[in-house]
Amino acid sequence: MTVTHLFFDLHGVLIDPQRTRHCFRTQLGRYLAERYGGAPEAWTRANQQIEDDWDSYYADLDFGGDDCAEQMWEGEFRTTRAHFRLTRTPEPPHDELIKLSRDVLHIIPRRCDTAYPEARAVIDTLAQQGLTLSVTSHALEPQVRSTLDGSSLIQYFTGKIIGTDTMGRFLKDADYYRRAAALLHVDPVQCAVIDDRPEPIEGAKAAGMEAIFMCRPERCHDRRVVADALITDLSALVRRYPAHRP
Numbered sequence: 001m002t003v004t005h006l007f008f009d010l011h012g013v014l015i016d017p018q019r020t021r022h023c024f025r026t027q028l029g030r031y032l033a034e035r036y037g038g039a040p041e042a043w044t045r046a047n048q049q050i051e052d053d054w055d056s057y058y059a060d061l062d063f064g065g066d067d068c069a070e071q072m073w074e075g076e077f078r079t080t081r082a083h084f085r086l087t088r089t090p091e092p093p094h095d096e097l098i099k100l101s102r103d104v105l106h107i108i109p110r111r112c113d114t115a116y117p118e119a120r121a122v123i124d125t126l127a128q129q130g131l132t133l134s135v136t137s138h139a140l141e142p143q144v145r146s147t148l149d150g151s152s153l154i155q156y157f158t159g160k161i162i163g164t165d166t167m168g169r170f171l172k173d174a175d176y177y178r179r180a181a182a183l184l185h186v187d188p189v190q191c192a193v194i195d196d197r198p199e200p201i202e203g204a205k206a207a208g209m210e211a212i213f214m215c216r217p218e219r220c221h222d223r224r225v226v227a228d229a230l231i232t233d234l235s236a237l238v239r240r241y242p243a244h245r246p
Contacts, residue, residue, distance in 0.1 A: 003210055003241055005159060005184060005191045006126065007177070010137040010144055012196035013214045013234075014119050015151065021051065023112035028104060036089055046086035050079050057082065069165035072140055076101040105143040115151035116216075122234040127156045131241055134159030136180055136193070136200075141166045159184055172199060174206035181207070194237070198225045212237070 011017045029044030050057070057078045061071040080101035084091040091097065127133060133156055137144045141163030148154040148161070160183050164170050167179065172195070181188045193204035196214040204211040205226065213227035214220075214234075223230060229240065 001187065001189045003190055003192045004130075005132045005134065005181070005186050006237070006241065007134050007136045007159075007162075007180060007191060007193045007204075007209075009193075009195040009197070009200065009214070010135055010139055010147060012216065012219055013194055014115060014123070014135075014153065015147055016114050016116050017219075019114040020109075020112060020147070023114055024108055025051075027108050027111040031104070031108060032083060036084075036092070038087055038089055042087050043083060046083045049086055050082050054079075063164075063170040066168065068170040069140070069168060072164055072170075073101070076105065076140075080104065102142070105140060106146050109143060109146040110150040112147075112150045113152065114147070115153060116233065118234050120152060122238060123153055123156045125238050126241060127158075129238075129242060132159045132184065132186075133157045134162065134180070134184065136162045136172065136176075136195075137164075138170060138172075139163055171203075172197075173203040177204050177207035177209055181209070192228075192241070194231075194234075196220070198222070201225050201227050212240075 008014055011020065025044050025047045028047055029040040032043040033040040058075045061075055063071055077098060081091065081097055092100070123133065135144055135148070135157055141161055144161050144163050145154060148157060160180065162180055167176060169176060177193065178188060181191050188208040192210035192212060193200060194212045194214055195201055196216065196219060201211045201213050211227045213225045213230045215223055215230050215232055217232060231237070
């Protein structure tokens, strides 16, 4: 059966994580300085400190349960709050902190164009060739949408934008991908998954989908993945999935 639907992971596939971290840090520093005072550089340094100590903020959170989205929001709250402690800025009220931790995921990624160099042209071509494009990401849906928007990609994803909070689960196993296909009312055998982690590749294969392992040279250190294809950038997808008209 012909593949008609493509499910893309976000970071490492469409979006460059290194550029994203740098831009997010810089833009967040400016945003927090505008709202709460201080020098943007101080907020940016605080963000770097938080990133360097990331595991300590998330160590006791469990993403494997049914409340994984709430656990992720709790992590966002903790890291947002830490900026005030590290910059010695008076902390806003609790409700404002909660809102801020959610707002930054809407606002800051929209200020960053961090797509991989070939992404926009390839995604545009695939959309013109009649493929239905979706995203399945471990990130929260508001962050996925604003990241795609900032990189001028959101308009191409006419299928589904699926984050951890959308699906209510973090693990991308076979059930995850069967549910993703059901959301689009499509048979899993008509779908392909493009991801840069082994576990989603295994989940996609078990669900009956085609699985494409993204192995960008600067990120890929283990090629021992049983996939239908291994690619080093998105360009190969144009040849693999030629024009389809429903």
